[in-house]
Amino acid sequence: MNSKRELALHVAGLVLPDSVEAAANYVPFVRFGDLLYVSGQLPRLDGAVAVVGKVGEDVSIERARQAATICALRILSVVRMAAGSLDAVEQVIELTVYVNSGAAFIEHSSVADAASGVMEMAFGKAGRHARTAVGVAQLPKGAAVEINGRFALCQG
Amino acid sequence: MNSKRELALHVAGLVLPDSVEAAANYVPFVRFGDLLYVSGQLPRLDGAVAVVGKVGEDVSIERARQAATICALRILSVVRMAAGSLDAVEQVIELTVYVNSGAAFIEHSSVADAASGVMEMAFGKAGRHARTAVGVAQLPKGAAVEINGRFALCQG
Amino acid sequence: MNSKRELALHVAGLVLPDSVEAAANYVPFVRFGDLLYVSGQLPRLDGAVAVVGKVGEDVSIERARQAATICALRILSVVRMAAGSLDAVEQVIELTVYVNSGAAFIEHSSVADAASGVMEMAFGKAGRHARTAVGVAQLPKGAAVEINGRFALCQG
Numbered sequence: 001m002n003s004k005r006e007l008a009l010h011v012a013g014l015v016l017p018d019s020v021e022a023a024a025n026y027v028p029f030v031r032f033g034d035l036l037y038v039s040g041q042l043p044r045l046d047g048a049v050a051v052v053g054k055v056g057e058d059v060s061i062e063r064a065r066q067a068a069t070i071c072a073l074r075i076l077s078v079v080r081m082a083a084g085s086l087d088a089v090e091q092v093i094e095l096t097v098y099v100n101s102g103a104a105f106i107e108h109s110s111v112a113d114a115a116s117g118v119m120e121m122a123f124g125k126a127g128r129h130a131r132t133a134v135g136v137a138q139l140p141k142g143a144a145v146e147i148n149g150r151f152a153l154c155q156g
Numbered sequence: 157m158n159s160k161r162e163l164a165l166h167v168a169g170l171v172l173p174d175s176v177e178a179a180a181n182y183v184p185f186v187r188f189g190d191l192l193y194v195s196g197q198l199p200r201l202d203g204a205v206a207v208v209g210k211v212g213e214d215v216s217i218e219r220a221r222q223a224a225t226i227c228a229l230r231i232l233s234v235v236r237m238a239a240g241s242l243d244a245v246e247q248v249i250e251l252t253v254y255v256n257s258g259a260a261f262i263e264h265s266s267v268a269d270a271a272s273g274v275m276e277m278a279f280g281k282a283g284r285h286a287r288t289a290v291g292v293a294q295l296p297k298g299a300a301v302e303i304n305g306r307f308a309l310c311q312g
Numbered sequence: 313m314n315s316k317r318e319l320a321l322h323v324a325g326l327v328l329p330d331s332v333e334a335a336a337n338y339v340p341f342v343r344f345g346d347l348l349y350v351s352g353q354l355p356r357l358d359g360a361v362a363v364v365g366k367v368g369e370d371v372s373i374e375r376a377r378q379a380a381t382i383c384a385l386r387i388l389s390v391v392r393m394a395a396g397s398l399d400a401v402e403q404v405i406e407l408t409v410y411v412n413s414g415a416a417f418i419e420h421s422s423v424a425d426a427a428s429g430v431m432e433m434a435f436g437k438a439g440r441h442a443r444t445a446v447g448v449a450q451l452p453k454g455a456a457v458e459i460n461g462r463f464a465l466c467q468g
Contacts, residue, residue, distance in 0.1 A: 025428045026443040030405045032347070032464045035188070037406045040444030093186045094193045098446045101294040108296045116181045131182040132196030132304045134254045135294030138413040138447030140420045148444045152188045191344075249342045250349045257450040264452045272337045287338040288352030288460045290410045291450030308344045 005086035005122045009076075012121055014069070016077040017045075028078045034090070036082055036151040040098070041074040042143040043067035051144040056105025059144045064099065065114035071147040072118035083153050091152040092119045092129040098146045101135030108133040115147050161242035161278045165232075168277055170225070172233040173201075185238045190246070192238055192307040196254070197230040198299040199223035207300040212261025215300045220255065221270035227303040228274035239309050247308040248275045248285040254302040257291030264289040271303050317398035317434045321388075324433055326381070328389040329357075341394045346402070348394055348463040352410070353386040354455040355379035363456040368417025371456045376411065377426035383459040384430035395465050403464040404431045404441040410458045413447030420445040427459050 006016060022028050022039060030037045043051045043066075051067035053059045059067070075095075080086055097112035099105070112133035119127035129149075139146045162172060178184050178195060186193045199207045199222075207223035209215045215223070231251075236242055253268035255261070268289035275283035285305075295302045318328060334340050334351060342349045355363045355378075363379035365371045371379070387407075392398055409424035411417070424445035431439035441461075451458045 022443075025425050025432060026407075027440045028442070030403060030440075030442045032403060032405055037442040037462070039406075039442040040446070091186060091188060093188055094195075095182075096444070098444075099294075103294070105294055106296060106298045108294070113181050120181060128183045128186075130184070130186045130193040130195040130304075131178075132252070132254075132302065133296055134196070134292045134302060135296075136446045137293040137449040138411075138415070138417055138420070140418060140445055140447075142418045146444065146446060148442075150193070247342060247344060249344055250351075251338075255450075259450070261450055262452060262454045264450070269337050276337060284339045284342075286340070286342045286349040286351040286460075287334075288408070288410075288458070289452055290352070290448045290458060291452075293449040306349070 003086045009122050014073060016073055016080060020074050020077045029082045031082055034153045034155055036079065036153055038075050038078045038149045040146045040148040041071045042140060042146055043070040045070060049141045049143045052142040053144055054102040055099050055111065055144050056102035061107055061110060064111045064144050067145040068111050068114040069118055071145055072115040075147060075149045076122060079151055086122060088154050089123060089151055090154045092123055092127050093150040093152055094130040095147055095149045097133040098136045098139060100139045100144050105135060108135055111145060159241040159243045165278050170229060172229055172236060176230050176233045184234045187238055190309045190311055192235065192309055194231050194234050194305045196302045196304040197227045198296060198302055199226040201226060205297045205299045208298040209300055210258040211255050211300050212258035217263055217266060220267045220300050223301040224267050224270040225274055227301055228271040231303060231305045232278060235307055242278060244310050245279060245307055246310045248279055248283045249306040249308055250286040251303055251305045253289040254292045254295060256295045256300050261291060264291055267301060315397045315399045321434050326385060328385055328392060332386050332389045340390045343394055346465045346467055348391065348465055350387050350390045350461045352458045352460040353383045354452060354458055355382040357382060361453045361455045364454040365456055366414040367411050367456050368414035373419055373422060376423045376456050379457040380423050380426040381430055383457055384427040387459060387461045388434060391463055398434060400466050401435060401463055402466045404435055404439050405462040405464055406442040407459055407461045409445040410448045410451060412451045412456050417447060420447055423457060
């Protein structure tokens, strides 16, 4: 653990997964200048998608929030891989949160808040980001949640 | 009203809401260099989501266009807050328009055009932007439309 | 054909459409500095949307992959228009792939891989990008797939 920000997560019982690989013919991130673009992350644990189904129907809101937390930790694992350390992040810019929604589910903000909370826990004020949360018809592998992100890195 | 661009909207009967706050633990915008990222905006009036339901079923296309207009004005209110004045905008870069779609609704472009029209009205040629419009399964609070945006600000 | 990258596509039997126009009151791309934002592209051939319907129900996965290929070629046609030549691309940054999904369809990655493959074929290592693929409820004109993209251009 090479970062005070990872330590902050660790104290809260949140551990970054060791490594994240793209599941198909794309890459987990692209860095362009100081901007880092992170691919959409599913709630995978040890490779398998851990939370599957429609939120509000098959999946409770609490379980969906856990899924969002897992996605957020995977995003941070990618950031660490891209930048060397979470301490190289100047600002979390933006998250897009896709919730696999049952027909009547409208509490997307509550699900997305779990991911936003991870960013705030890791980065404090620099973790406050722009956000869009929407309800989609399906997600890859039937995942309950998918999240991507854009980050500003410290110049170096 | 500190901007000729706001005046252009005003002449057309369009008024920016006074202020926009994020509804959860994220922020309405992040500025990184000259790039401004604006969070997804729902069609809120005085805090409440004014247009709720599935477009093409519960919500007419005309009403959905009104919702898109409200979202666009909220985005511009955030831009004004972030940049001080709409005159600080160099270019509208991109809008993403999410329409809460009934199963058979395919006129997303017409809904999105209402938001694009607001940008053109405010900024003229600098308001011509890249755009993506899609139909989603649900939106936060059951909103009929959600729109986010990215803007280039004048250097300063 | 003014580009070795177009030639690489041509050898694979893939031809860029002549020109792409926005179907409504927005523009096909915005360039800001070295960043190019390309509007969402539908699988249009000669103006008409060629692949319509829900993937996994009305549209087979193979047909959806063809649709994704058409979208990707349209994106590259826009890039060529914006940058003069595909050779002006430094890096493909990010694709967002929206699949008009039947209720049970979960192979969005396989559909998106067709678009990613076009990028790899044209740009080699510079074509490896960040990606998000989701399943949406509907798309403009009932299209089976819609894809947008962000590109880094060579300085000049």
